[in-house]
Amino acid sequence: METLNFPHETQVFKSAAVSRLLLLALIVLWRALLSPYDTSAPLNPNCLVDPHQQQHSPNSSIGSRIESSIVWDSVYFVRIxxxxxxxxxxxxxxxxxxAFTHLLSRSVLAPLIGVIGYRAVLGLAGYIVSNVAFLFAAVYFYRLSVMILKDPDAALCASLLFCFNPASIFYTSIYSESLYALFSVGGLYYLMSGALNISVLWLAISGCARSNGVLNAGYFCFQTMHQAYDALFLKKRHFLAMWILVCGALRCICIFAPFISFQVYGYFNMCLGRSPDEMRPWCKAKVPLLYNFIQSHYCFFQCQGSGFLEVLPIQTVAKLSSCVTNVNPGTLLYYPLCEVTARACLLLRFSSFQ
Incomplete structure (x- = not known):
């Protein structure tokens, strides 16, 4: 593959840093001006396994402010x-x-525990992990854009839009979006660069951040089918085609492995050693998928089904339409499918590199 230059890489990194500082400043400003909605921030009971492990915050205003900023899903991440x-x-x-939050809080930030409290340190560690991950995700996004667009200036514009987009708040909060973006985009960059083993590793790690990381196996599925077809029908090399299929299958399994391992871990913790009456319904299923059950059982709309590609039931759509003026049902279909559509477009673009 031809050598590519990334002339705007430093500018992208600085722009990503500025965007994070700007968002953090806006968060502080709006929280000072307005009282937030019930965000579950005060929920902090003692740990079930070892209640004495709970380390309450000292009388520190900084620690209290950090803890009050741990809201919504951040409460779960910090709790875990x-x-x-x-x-x-x-x-x-x-x-x-x-895992990254716990590691950082127990190493580099450990001296701060006695100053602002353990939970505040965990929150600070979560903010650092998310924002630092975003900086490198922006750099890899720029590199990948240069490889695909063949235009550094267009790649710069795309990267700036990535840094300053309406959903950017999730990359600054203690959410998994930044880590997922880093390892997904970085994995695609290494895939396009030809570093397949590194790509598999990065894409597999993305599956430890978010469940839709398993979709990244689709890139290797596409590559495998493309190369196997070429070997079988154009080159007439049957053994080579079989070898390509085996290697592709192993790479896909590696990408699926973290998510499957997490499901097995949940099954061992929640199902084994319990009587049938104590078992949750998903424990008794033929394929006990904890994640699917959680998505369906704890879904806000009580959706029927649990897949991330499923749309809302027609009854729910009707209820929403009666409550919201000018609801466009097409938008309810758009969001679950937008990621798959983007991946399909990238696969088509990726085929031109083969």
Whole structure:
């Protein structure tokens, strides 16, 4: 593959840093001006496994402010980093972000525990992990854009839009989006560069951040089918085609492995050693998938089904339409399918490199 130059890489990194600082400043400003809605921030009971492990915050205004900023899903991520997986619904949050948060809080940031409290340190660690991951995700996004677009200036514009997009708040909060973006985009960059083993590793790690990381196996499925067809029908080399299929299958299995391992871990924790009466319904299923059960059972709309590609039932759509003016049902279909559509477009573009 031809050597590519990335002339705007430093500018992208600086722009990503500025965007994070701007968002953090806006968060502080709006929280100072307005009282937030009920965000579950005060929920902080003792750990179930070891209640004495709970380390309450000293009388520190900084620690209190950091803890009050741990809201919504961040509460779960910080709780998992502090106490592990205690409740069934906590398994909806995969372990990569809590693992990095726990590691950072117990190493570099450990001296701050006695100053601002352990939970505040966990929150600070979560913010650092998410924002640093975003900086490198932006760099890999720029590199990947240069490879695909063959135009550094267009890649720069795309990267700036990535840094300053309406959903950018999720990349600054203690959410898994930044880590997922880093390892997904980075994995695609290495895939396009020809570093297949590194790509498999990065894409597999993305599956430890978010469940849709398993979709990244689709890139290797496409590549495998493309190369196997070429070997079988154009080159007439049957053994080579078989070898390509075996290697492709192994790479896909590696990408699926983290998510499957997490499901097995949940099954051992929640199902084994319990009587049939104590078992949850998903434990008794032929294929006990904890994640699917959580998505369906704890879904806000009580959706029928649990797949991330499924749309809302028609009854729910009707209820929403009666409550919201000018609801466009097409938008309810758009969001679940947008990621798959984007991946399909990238696969088509990827085929031109083969």
């Amino acid at each position: 980093a502090q106490c592990g997986y205690e409740y069934e619904q906590s398994y909806a949050f995969l372990p990569l972000l809590p």
